Amino acid sequence: MKLLIIIPAYNEEDSIVRVISSVNVWREDADIVVVNDGSTDRTGERAEATGKAAVIHMPLNVGIGGAMQTGYRYAARGGYDVAVQLDGDGQHEAQELDKLLAPLLAGEADCCIGSRFLHKTDYRSSWSRRLGIRFFSWMVHWMTGAKATDPTSGFRAVNRKVIELFAADYPEDYPEVEAIVLLRQRGFRLAETSVRMHERQSGESSITPLKSMYYMAKVSLAVLMTRLRGEGGAL
Amino acid sequence: MNIYLLSALFCLVFLFATVELIRRRKLQEQYALLWLLLGFVMAGFSLFPQLLERISRAVHIVYAPSLLFLIGLLCSLVLILHLTIVISRLHRRVTRLIQELALMQERERRGGRA
Numbered sequence: 001m002k003l004l005i006i007i008p009a010y011n012e013e014d015s016i017v018r019v020i021s022s023v024n025v026w027r028e029d030a031d032i033v034v035v036n037d038g039s040t041d042r043t044g045e046r047a048e049a050t051g052k053a054a055v056i057h058m059p060l061n062v063g064i065g066g067a068m069q070t071g072y073r074y075a076a077r078g079g080y081d082v083a084v085q086l087d088g089d090g091q092h093e094a095q096e097l098d099k100l101l102a103p104l105l106a107g108e109a110d111c112c113i114g115s116r117f118l119h120k121t122d123y124r125s126s127w128s129r130r131l132g133i134r135f136f137s138w139m140v141h142w143m144t145g146a147k148a149t150d151p152t153s154g155f156r157a158v159n160r161k162v163i164e165l166f167a168a169d170y171p172e173d174y175p176e177v178e179a180i181v182l183l184r185q186r187g188f189r190l191a192e193t194s195v196r197m198h199e200r201q202s203g204e205s206s207i208t209p210l211k212s213m214y215y216m217a218k219v220s221l222a223v224l225m226t227r228l229r230g231e232g233g234a235l
Numbered sequence: 236m237n238i239y240l241l242s243a244l245f246c247l248v249f250l251f252a253t254v255e256l257i258r259r260r261k262l263q264e265q266y267a268l269l270w271l272l273l274g275f276v277m278a279g280f281s282l283f284p285q286l287l288e289r290i291s292r293a294v295h296i297v298y299a300p301s302l303l304f305l306i307g308l309l310c311s312l313v314l315i316l317h318l319t320i321v322i323s324r325l326h327r328r329v330t331r332l333i334q335e336l337a338l339m340q341e342r343e344r345r346g347g348r349a
Contacts (some may be wrong), residue, residue, distance in 0.1 A: 035337075055342045056265040062333050074341075172330070 001105070003030040004080040006071030007053070008064055008154075009088030013041040017050055022094040023086065024052045025093035029071035033074055034088065037067040043088070057174040062153075065175035069166060077166035092155040096195040099156045108163065109198075110162050111183055112173075113148065117192040126201070132216060136177045139220065143227045144184035151177045155195060162188060171226075177219050181226045238300050246278035262297045269317055273310040277303065 005023050009016050011033060016034065023032055036044040038061030047055045052072035056070055059159040068085060075083040082104055086092045096114060104107040117133070136151045154176055160165065166184060171178035253270050256262040262270075280287045280303055291299040 015285060054345065058333055058337045059340075060333055062330050066330045066334060070337055073334060076336060078337075129257045 001082060002080045002204050003027065003101075004071075004075045004078065005030050005032045006068065006075065006082045006083055006085045007032065007034045007047075007088045008037060008067045008071065008085065009038040009039065009043050009047065010036055010061065010064075010067070011041045012037045012041045012088040012090075013039070013046055015090035016047050016088050016180055018087070018108035019088055019090050019094070019152050020047060020050045020053050023097070024168060026094040027097050031078070033071055035067045035071045035074075037061050038062070047138040063173045065172040066171055068175060069170035071139060073161055073172060075163045081160050082157060083092070083163050085154060087154050091198045093196055093198070096155075096193075097157075099110070100155065101190040101192045101196065103193065104159050105155055108189070110188040111156060111158045111180075111193040112193055113150065113153050114182070114195035114197075115148075116155055116194045116195065117149040118192050119194050121194065123197050128212070130189075132212065135216070135224075137217065140184075141175065141181055141225055143223060146180065146184050146190055148180055148190065150192070151180055153197075155197070172224060174215055174219050175221075178226055180224045181223050185226060185230065238303075239281050243278060243281035244301060246274055246281055250274040253257070263280060266321065268319075269310075269314050273307070273314070275309060280283075280306070 004046045005027065007019060007023070010021075014087070020034070023030065034044075034053045036047060036049040036055055036057045038058045044057050044206075047053055054074075055079055056074060058070065060069060062070075071085065072083065082101065084097060084100060086094070086097075094113065100114050101110050103112045133152055135149055135151060140146055140148045140151050162183065165183075165188075166179070171182070180190065197202060250271065253262070253267055257264060257267050284299065287302055288299045291297075291302045294302075296302050296305075322344060
């Protein structure tokens with residue numbers, strides 16, 4: 001099995017090296033690609049200096065969705081069977097990779113999402129964030145009937161069929177929730193596995209009150225539209 | 236000078252400006268069509284107020300020129316919507332271009348090293 005770990009990174013110079021090494025320790029067989037989304041700090045150089053990862057430098061910042069899709073296009077061309085997306089800020093544990101991959105390797109699912117809320121973990125966050133996640137969880141269930149306890153989680157593994165779909169069609173900004181609905185819409189099987197996550201180790205979270213309102217509205221609309229598009233709706 | 240004459244004059248200047256912009260390639264034909272349509276409709280109504288007044292009476296508008304405003308406003312809305320559609324498409328294309336460029340550069344660097 002050819003396995004690719006896609007690490008999107010925007011200004012993560014303090015954590016990127018640790019993330020790469022930790023992935024390399026836990027899954028030595030995996031190829032790693034860092035998508036450096038137009039960082040203004042030394043994220044790109046530091047990732048390259050490790051020598052353990054291919055680094056794609058986006059010449060301009062395109063946002064998380066556009067950066068992730070670049071990783072999926074890289075995976076599609078490289079002939080990878082499985083791709084995992086794992087954040088460059090260190091909130092996802094490489095140690096949990098095997099758990100995330102298990103449902104895919106068993107052929108039970110096309111996409112497996114690492115969830116903070118499936119079982120009780122020591123993850124803590126603000127009530128407003130939990131409320132937002134709860135809302136999207138409910139919305140996904142309402143729209144597609146799928147169970148997703150942590151729909152905003154960006155820690156997920158997908159198989160070849162999903163790699164090809166995402167290479168062609170992936171949501172632009174705040175893509176996580178929309179991607180789940182897109183997958184369900186095309187008849188893919190989802191699974192969840194409980195993972196531990198950290199609060200971000202360094203850098204700054206991009207969420208401000210105004211942005212979270214935009215986030216809620218934009219994602220809700222996008223989810224609704226993805227649902228309305230039905231089976232078709234390719235670009 | 237009444238509003239119809241003023242309006243007709245403005246429309247003619249507007250149409251001329253639009254055509255000139257197309258001629259100088261500052262405006263692409265596919266985006267200019269809506270502007271030309273708007274210009275012709277407004278010019279038509281301004282030059283033949285009887286037409287405007289007849290339609291106004293039919294839809295119970297007392298002051299006929301306000302129909303002109305209404306048409307202008309609605310056309311402007313359609314134009315703005317059209318613009319945002321164009322921007323969305325451009326946005327998607329630019330993103331795809333940036334992605335492909337980044338992938339190509341990565342391939343090239345790797346090729347150079349090997």
